[in-house]
Amino acid sequence: MADIYTRAQRSALMAKVRGRGNATTEGALAAVLRAQGWSGWRRQQTVRGRDGQGESFRVRPDFLFRARRLVIFVDGCFWHGCPRHGTRPKGNAAFWRAKFRRNLERDRRDTRNLRRSGWQVVRLWEHELRAKARPRLLVRLGRLFT
Numbered sequence: 760m761a762d763i764y765t766r767a768q769r770s771a772l773m774a775k776v777r778g779r780g781n782a783t784t785e786g787a788l789a790a791v792l793r794a795q796g797w798s799g800w801r802r803q804q805t806v807r808g809r810d811g812q813g814e815s816f817r818v819r820p821d822f823l824f825r826a827r828r829l830v831i832f833v834d835g836c837f838w839h840g841c842p843r844h845g846t847r848p849k850g851n852a853a854f855w856r857a858k859f860r861r862n863l864e865r866d867r868r869d870t871r872n873l874r875r876s877g878w879q880v881v882r883l884w885e886h887e888l889r890a891k892a893r894p895r896l897l898v899r900l901g902r903l904f905t
Contacts (some may be wrong), residue, residue, distance in 0.1 A: 784833045787888040791896065792822075799822050799905050800836045804897050808876035820880075829879045829903060836885045838862055844886055879903070 762769060792800060804823040805890060810816050820830035836844035840859050848855050869881045881903065887896050 784835065784885050784888055788822065788831070788833055788883070791888070791893070791900070795897065795900070795904075797900070799826055806830065806873065806876075806878065808872060810872045811875055816869075816872045818873060820873075827879070827903075828877055829881065830873060831881045831883065832866075833883050833885060833888070834866070839866060839884075841884050841886065844884075 762771065789802070792798075801823045802821065803819055806818045806820065806823065808816055808818075818830075821833045822831040824830070834841070838859075839862055841844070843904060845859075847859075854886075866882070870882070873880050881900075883896070888890065
């Protein structure tokens with residue numbers, strides 16, 4: 760079926776679409792945190808600071824424990840290029856390569872800026888939230904909350 764919009768119209772239309780975050784993976788981690796009685800977290804709160812060159816930055820981690828100066832990101836296997844589960848679309852390959860590269864660069868920059876500002880940064884893969892991986896996840900997170 761042919762598209763009813765021109766390429767430019769479709770691009771403008773798609774640019775207006777905004778994501779809602781990774782609600783299912785964030786919800787899974789929130790359930791783990793609640794089940795363990797780990798409290799004091801907020802979701803989607805902005806952290807502001809200064810990078811190594813004195814420029815201001817803004818990061819919105821998935822989970823923020825302000826009193827502990829701890830942030831947790833839950834990275835989706837597809838969008839963040841998981842070495843075990845990440846896939847690469849074959850169509851429009853150049854676009855996707857650039858998209859994944861930008862995502863990884865942003866992740867590294869945000870992690871570096873937060874750590875330089877005194878925050879502890881934890882990055883979890885989406886697959887680490889599965890039931891099979893739960894014991895290992897609890898050990899890893901348990902170290903942060905003891």
